[in-house]
Amino acid sequence: MPNKIWRLVFVIGLVLLVLQLGVAGAKEGKIVLRMWEHTPQFEDSTKALIKAFEAKYPNIKIELEIKTPDQYNTLLNTVIQAGDAPDIFWQNGTKTTDLANIVKMGGAMDLTGKIDLSGYDKMATDILYINGRLYQTPGASIDTRAVYYNKDIFAKYGIAVPETLSEMEKICETLVAKGVTPISFGAKLSWNILFLFEPVLAAVSPDWLDEAAAGKAKLSDPRLLQVFKKFEEWADKGFFGRNYLGVDEGAMLLNFSKGNTAMCITGSWNAETFTKNNPDLNLGAFQMPMENGGRVMVVTYSTGYCGYAKTRHPEEVLKFLRFATTREAQQIVVETQGNVPGLQGLKAKNELIQSIGTADRQVESFYNILGFWPKEGKNPRKIWEEDSIKWVSGKLTAEEFIARLEDAIDYSKMK
């Protein structure tokens, strides 16, 4: 008898569960879109964006998956090849080689004529096109690099924000002498090397950057070698501490957030990460000073999202992509992420962000320049991604590394 009762209870329970699920499903009646973001640093801003979108379109639900930057594109390529990609995914436009590859695989939805790009800077939209077709939404933030500093450590050692590159180096020497690691650095990913290298390049040789961007200066120019040597000199003098090889981005940011180092030179999008890691951190930021004074800023625009070409819900994906392009959505991202606004009418979150966006001179990204004139079948940006770690670790000399990069550039394509 008791067995029968238990069986009855079990069956009733099962029926109720099925009914409950059915009712819940019918009640929801939502179209669910899968979305991938490439780094935990964008988690908050992406969630805020999704929340605003879902409030506007209550019949669409977006399930967000956050990946890690070192594996993001490989995973994305895999799911595209498997025909099971997320409906919406982050990409970096032509700033990296990934979007072109995805387009070649037929993985990105053609958005030409479907997204309103009016109001956006040409520099922000140029990077969204592959072979003249639009494949992703723009970002309204300037993705620059900045020198973040710990105000308490600066105050403790009586250090003021440097006005020239020499002053910057003097500060680092003082800190090393006091036993403090001046700059938090992690060289496991080529990106972190780039985001440190580019401000040094901009400060030491901004003219070379301008000329190279205009197709008038080569990589073999001694001014570029001088920058590589300056970077090596900083490493040798202990400005980056001792054990930076193999340190990933998360650990690099955390090391600064915890007050273990005085500065961290990284992307402007990391401002929020520092305060999230340590709300008590007394954080300041400035753009790298040039040798003769004045500040210089490497400018690239942020990017938004792509739609999966084979999504089962193209209309809903388009709704999201259109929403993500609106001023309203961009303000959400700029505020939550703490980005430097790159669209007129958008407001910076606070003074820190304003100081990141303040410079006397703007220059092109070195990584971007590398991709301007590639040799057929070669990719200098990819060589940077793969070999910059070898240069930082000392396996390649600066001369060898520059030669490898130059070998992949076709100067005859320069105007």
Add this chain to the structure above:
Amino acid sequence: MRFIRKRPYILFILPGFILYTAFVIYPLFSAMSISLYEWTGIGPKKFVGLANFVTLFFNPRISEMFWNALKNNFFYVLAELGIIMPLQILLAYLIFLRIKGYRIFQTLIFLPCVISTAVIGFFIMIVFDPNFGILNSLLKSIGLGQFQSGWFGDPDLAFPLFIVVATWVGIGYGMMLFIANLKGIPEQIIEASIIDGAGGVQRFFRVILPQLWPSLTNIIVLDTIWGLTIFDIPFIIGGPQGGVNNSLDFMNIFFYRYAFGNSYGGETAMGFGASISVVLFGLVLIVSIIQIKFLRNIRVEY
């Protein structure tokens, strides 16, 4: 029907044969075919003949990575057979002898085998992270700060450290096989050796070790295959680039980077990736055949 009625065993073989063909034989031949094409994994393929193999062996940049990954696989196999396996035998024998606390040792040694690779990766980070790892903190706290290191970030240390981690992770599995084998040795043989005056060491090398030959041959072949196809732990530690200066790059990571990543001039290269997998398959096949033939011909006497 008459054909099958006369040969009923076909019905028993068929399900396995179909599954094996679909999931092993077909992908194998498919990979061989894809290796002859330039293909991103989706869309049209372009026949390029043996160009992918030519790139693999003769492009200075790529062949350098290929030989480096192969070298790492080779040294890993050597470490498995030369360090890990002897340790497995030794530990299995000590546990077989029921040394004091042998049950606890057995559990502790086997424990890493049941922990997922992702969790092992997390442990590694906790211990070896240059900024926050226990090891560097410990060294600093006891006044040995000068010995602090980047550990896996140091290209000279990364591979030896990886062997240490792989030993910790993998030692339990083989040890259990050896213990099972040791427990199957008839007691009379061991007693006879004692009566014949064999000492502990002599008994181990002349009686016990030869009796372990069945497990030993299996583990030699399996370790070699595992060693040539390792992926998970070095990938978690070193990422898709195979660590600083490719110090933790292995053939499977190299394959993954090109087949699914965009290392091939910025593009996903399924065709080129397939050529790596074909070479790896050929290598595993040849080494396994040689090992099996060689091991089969060895006659063990005791």
